[in-house]
Every structure is written in structure tokens, then in C-alpha cells.
Amino acid sequence: MAILFSNEIMDAVVKELHKAIDSVQIITAYCKEKTLKYLDSQINTEVKEKKLLVRFRLDDILKGSTDFEILRYGIEHGWEVYVRFDLHAKTYIVDNKRGLVGSANVTNSGLNIGKSGNMEMAAFVDVEPGDIDKISGLFNDAILIDSDIMTNLKKQYDLVEKEERKEGLSWDNSILKLFNPHINALFSYELPDDFELKSGEYFSFLDEFFDGNKDKLKEIFRWSNIYLWLLDTLRKNDGCMYFGELSASLHNTVVSDPKPYRKDIKKMLANLLRLIEELEMEEIVIDRPNYSQRIRMKNY
Structure with a gap:
């Protein structure tokens, strides 16, 4: 070759x-x-x-x-x-x-x-x-x-087209909802580590430094495999899951060798949910109706 x-x-x-x-x-x-x-x-x-x-x-x-x-x-x-x-x-x-x-x-x-x-x-x-x-x-x-x-x-x-702002823009939901990729496998490096949302922070799972532009990071994160996996998994479960069952699903999806322990998967999932909240992703609502976190798709 x-x-x-x-x-x-x-x-x-x-x-x-x-x-x-x-x-x-x-x-x-x-x-x-x-x-x-x-x-x-x-x-x-x-x-x-x-x-x-x-x-x-x-x-x-x-x-x-x-x-x-x-x-x-x-x-x-x-x-x-x-x-x-x-x-x-x-x-x-x-x-x-x-x-x-x-x-x-x-x-x-x-x-x-x-x-x-x-x-x-x-x-x-x-x-x-x-x-x-x-x-x-x-x-x-x-x-x-x-x-x-x-x-x-x-x-x-x-x-x-004529706006000065050229980063962090996305098609509206009439287009985005047409794209529903199926993520059947994930590697542990595609999941977020602990982070601080501050300028200069490196998000390894996105291969991106945060320069203070939250809209730009939000748009990059929107098309990461882990976020697409989350949306797809929620759709398959009537748009709503609790932390425990979502953690189990994520553990079954990660194929890294060696595979992370369940406690590590739970930590990565917690990091993912915190990033979703800090970036204010419009598609996801996270609350705690019965002590456990509930993750659901908005307007599902």
C-alpha cells in the first residue's frame, strides 16, 4: 500500500x-x-x-x-x-x-x-x-x-450570511431534527473528563481549547459522538431516562480495551451532564424529581 x-x-x-x-x-x-x-x-x-x-x-x-x-x-x-x-x-x-x-x-x-x-x-x-x-x-x-x-x-x-458573527451558528430545528445518527459504539476517549469551563481549558474528547466563546464550544459539542449517542439513546427510551439506567447503557456501549469500570463510567456521565447544563443545550432537560437525576429530551 x-x-x-x-x-x-x-x-x-x-x-x-x-x-x-x-x-x-x-x-x-x-x-x-x-x-x-x-x-x-x-x-x-x-x-x-x-x-x-x-x-x-x-x-x-x-x-x-x-x-x-x-x-x-x-x-x-x-x-x-x-x-x-x-x-x-x-x-x-x-x-x-x-x-x-x-x-x-x-x-x-x-x-x-x-x-x-x-x-x-x-x-x-x-x-x-x-x-x-x-x-x-x-x-x-x-x-x-x-x-x-x-x-x-x-x-x-x-x-x-451578512451577519458579523460567523462562529457557533447552526441550522434551525427543522433541519437538525432530520439528522438522527445511530452511534452503536463509543471509546472512553470520546467521553469528557473533569473540567472547568474557563478560557484555556482543553477538552480532550473534543480536541478543542475553550477560548471563552461558549457558543462556539456548544456547536462543536453538539456534533460530538457522545452527545449524538445521548440523543439517540433517549429517543429509543421514549425521550426520558434516569441516571442509573443511562449509566448502564453507556457502560454497554463503550468498547475500549480495557473497558472502564462502572464507577469511571458514572463519573464520565456526570461530567457529560454537567457540561450539558453549563452549555445550556436546548434539547436536554436535567432535573431530580426523586433524588436521582432524570435526563429527558425537551418537547419529545
Whole structure:
């Protein structure tokens, strides 16, 4: 398995796209319209299935990391366009057989087009049937963009585009509720340690320093695996659970080796709930009706 660097990645991607017969799947955190157009032009017109999965957070669009126009371009040129809000992967898959996995987004800098290329690394791998099942799961949990959803997204984007505030903004609940990912496994490093919500504090499970901007940290936390797991678990339990049963569920979900003790899981869960309260997450209500903490989804 050869490791590819920078401009080698683009050459390899184009070479594989030329070979595509049945399908092309692109998974990328960021995506620029000009780069997508170029990749699309390298695909044989007889390829029937083209799928694009993008992270597409509102603040990504406002900061210019991703172009809003990729939605319309993709749909008009035969792509099924999906969006998630927790995506970090960069993967290019051809005919469900070959895949490039690495750090290169579908942007000029990611694929080293022009003079402003990043130093990226990637490698081509053979894709096994089990891998395809996992990748299909990413698409199944994502939001498939249609004209109505695109109109709603555009309306929200236009409302905030000219605002000075560019961090910590999110789509409204009419969009967020469409994204219900299923988190079937967690590692202990994805759970919060003890913390103080003060400037300079490092949240290792988010790989993020708190700079005093609570809205920014709140938006990053919103798409962490542990918070998505919590929402999904509550939905499966009629929107409400008590601390003990939630702790047991979390213990069964964590797959780290060695697995943390139950007392450690309870401490991490307590840290999670305290962070939810301090960040004032709108979706969750935490109270104590019978001495034990009750965690429930608001307006479930």
C-alpha cells in the first residue's frame, strides 16, 4: 500500500475516476463547487450512481470552507447529495472495490489544485464488503437533499450570511431534527473528563481549547459522538431516562480495551451532564424529581 502525498493524491483520484464503471462515492468534510465540477468532469457519463456526502454545517458555509452551491450543482448533474453534521472523513470510492482514504477534502487546497495546496496524505486500499456496509451506514444516517430541504437551507443561509458573527451558528430545528445518527459504539476517549469551563481549558474528547466563546464550544459539542449517542439513546427510551439506567447503557456501549469500570463510567456521565447544563443545550432537560437525576429530551 503506497502512501500518496499532495499532488500525487489528485493524480491518483483522477486516474481511478477514469476507471469507474458503475459507481463513485465521495465522502468529504469540506467541498468547493469548482473542485467538485472538475472531479465530475473526469467521470464517464455512463456511470449510473454518483453519491456525495458532505459535513455541511452552517458555520462551514459561512466561513467559506464549503460552497452552498454544491447542493444545486450536484443534484443538477446526477449526484445524490447527502449531508451530515458530524463528518470528518475524506474518502473516494470507485465501483465499491477501490477506495482512497486520507486527509484530502474536495477543495483546491485539499487536492493541491493551483498554488495554495495543503500538505496532505492518503492511500488507496481494496474495499471489502464489510467496509461497504459501514459506508452505507454513513449515507443511511445522513440527510438526502431534495428541493424542499435545499430551499429551507438556502433561506436560513441567506438570513445570516451578512451577519458579523460567523462562529457557533447552526441550522434551525427543522433541519437538525432530520439528522438522527445511530452511534452503536463509543471509546472512553470520546467521553469528557473533569473540567472547568474557563478560557484555556482543553477538552480532550473534543480536541478543542475553550477560548471563552461558549457558543462556539456548544456547536462543536453538539456534533460530538457522545452527545449524538445521548440523543439517540433517549429517543429509543421514549425521550426520558434516569441516571442509573443511562449509566448502564453507556457502560454497554463503550468498547475500549480495557473497558472502564462502572464507577469511571458514572463519573464520565456526570461530567457529560454537567457540561450539558453549563452549555445550556436546548434539547436536554436535567432535573431530580426523586433524588436521582432524570435526563429527558425537551418537547419529545
